[in-house]
Amino acid sequence: MFIIYVNLDYHPLPLALREQFSFAAEQLAQADQQLNEEKSILENVILSTCNRTEIYAVVDQIHTGRYYLKRFLANWFKVDLATINDYVMIEEQSAAVTHLFRVASGLESLIIGEPQILGQVKRAFFAAQANATTGAIFNHLFQEVITFAKRMHTEYKISEHSISSSQAGLHQIKAHLQSLQDKQLAIVGLGEMGRQALDNAYNMGFSRIVLVNRTLAKAQHLAANFGGQVSAAPLTKLPDVLATSDAVITAVATQEPLIDAQALTVRQPNLVLIDLGVPRNIRITPQLAEQLHYYNIDQLTEIVQSNNELRQQLVKKIAAEIPVAVQEYYTWQRQLHIVPVIKELRESALVVQDTALTSLQHKLPELNEHELKVIRKHMKSIVNQMIKQPIKTIKELSITSDADVDIDFFKQIFGLAEVDEAAVKKEVAK
Structure with missing residues (x-):
């Protein structure tokens, strides 16, 4: 069995073609099932986002797997195979697994480190799993990838380091206001900057967001797209909005300031002011700026530049952990053929345990249920301790060059029957 991924992403692919080669959410189940019916395809997961279309597949042969994956894409999107060949990128085995770890961790995203892709990978996997197009290989691999990516986001928090001035401003607001x-x-x-600020702020947890604009109709139309959390007000009502706000972001092209010290005299000292305007929209004294947590575009740009340097360092740290995760996955895969042997050893040990317990009950019929439960528990503990080291040893030996010889010797020592290929395939398919 081999792992392949086919990639149509934003790096080489023009937007017009990315739009053409995208799976609609409502089509994903059908696409997964149709792909799974192709020759050579044993397992598959389709990942389709605004920036990438990728297929991950377990195939029985690499050459035929590559062909049928490309043919599926050509048929699904109703283009000739030559068009697919012009834009498709295919990787196999460890390169494919490494790419999946990088994608889920956000290292292949247009915005490096963004966490949304992890949710998209999870949804793609769960959708494929629900449609029975995954098996033992992908069920294990994708769970490992998801766990790894979660740990990377938790440990390194790369997405918290802003890459735009509006994001930096919002992070300053959150830092000062806490909740x-x-x-x-x-x-x-x-x-553009005001819209970007709204897009980023909408899901941060603000109870209310007020859009203030010269053209009220524009603000009302935009607010209507975001639901009741967002409302609109004309620029003439700015003093009233200031009086009830905890944070303000300004991004207006104007030669005259919109907010001055007089407009802020009645405000609590907790107010956070983010000035994205050039020229500045807020003109106050340095003392009041410090008191009210004021940030202008130059200060925010410095934060972004510092964050960019830090993000690059974090990217390198995450990338350095991926080869270890890939190696651990392949160690698990190489040990798959030993699973039926270990299972038989456990079952054999349980037979010995049950036989001994039955004999003990015959010799000591006066034992009550509680006493038997205690004895059964301790016997099970003894059996588990006895087979723990042999299991650990055979798992390690199962990935060496002499694995077949070692496994045969192991089975002879413990009196295990021959484990045929059918048993292995049945166990792997679970």
């Missing part, structure tokens, strides 16, 4: 529950954010100006 965003019952907090109101005002976003003044709905150009």
Whole structure:
């Protein structure tokens, strides 16, 4: 069995073609099932996002697997095979597994380290699993990948280091306010930076977000797309909005300041002001700026630059851990053929245990149920301790060059029957 992945992603593929080669969410189940019916395909998972379309497959032969994966894509998207060949990238075995670990960890994303891709990988795997297009290989591999990526995001927190000024501003707001529950954010100006701030802020936990804009209709139309959490106000109502807000982001192209010291005299000292405007939208004294947690575009740019350096260091640390995870996976895969032998050893040991317990009951009929339970528990513990080291040893020997000889010798020592290929395949398929 071999692992292959076929990749159509944002690196070489123009947007127009990325749109063409994308699986709709409602089509994913059908696509998984149809692919699984192709010759040579034993297991498969389809991952389709706005930036990438990837297929991961377990195949019985690499050459035929490559062909039928490409043919499936050509048939599904109704293009000729030559078009698929022009844009498709195929990797096999450890390169494919390494790529999956990198994708789930966010190292292959357009925004390096973003956590959304992990959720997309999980959904793709669970969808394939629900449609019975995964088996022992992918059930184990994808669980390992998901666990690894979660640990990387938790340990290194790469996504918390902002890559844009608006993100940096929002992180400063969260740092100063701590909890965003019952907090109101005002976003003044709905150009590109204001829209970006809204997109990033919407799921952060603010109770209320008020969009303030010269054109009220534009603010109302945008607010309607985000539900009741977001409301709109005209620029003339800015003083009233300031009076009820805990944080303000301004991003307006204007030569005159929108907010000055007089507008902030009645505010609590906790207010966080993020000024993305050039020229600056907020003009206050340095003393008041410090008191109110004020950040202008230059200060935020410095934070972003520092974060970029830190993100690159974290990327290298995550990338350095992936080869170890890949090696652990392949160690597990190489040990698959020993599973039926270990299972038979355990079953043989249980037979010995049950036989001994039955004999003891005949010789000591006066034993009550509690006493038998205690004896049974200790006998089981003894058996487990006796076979623990042999199992550990044979698992280690099963991945050496002399594995077949060692396994045969192991079976002779413990009086185990021959384990045929059918038994191995049956165990692997579980």
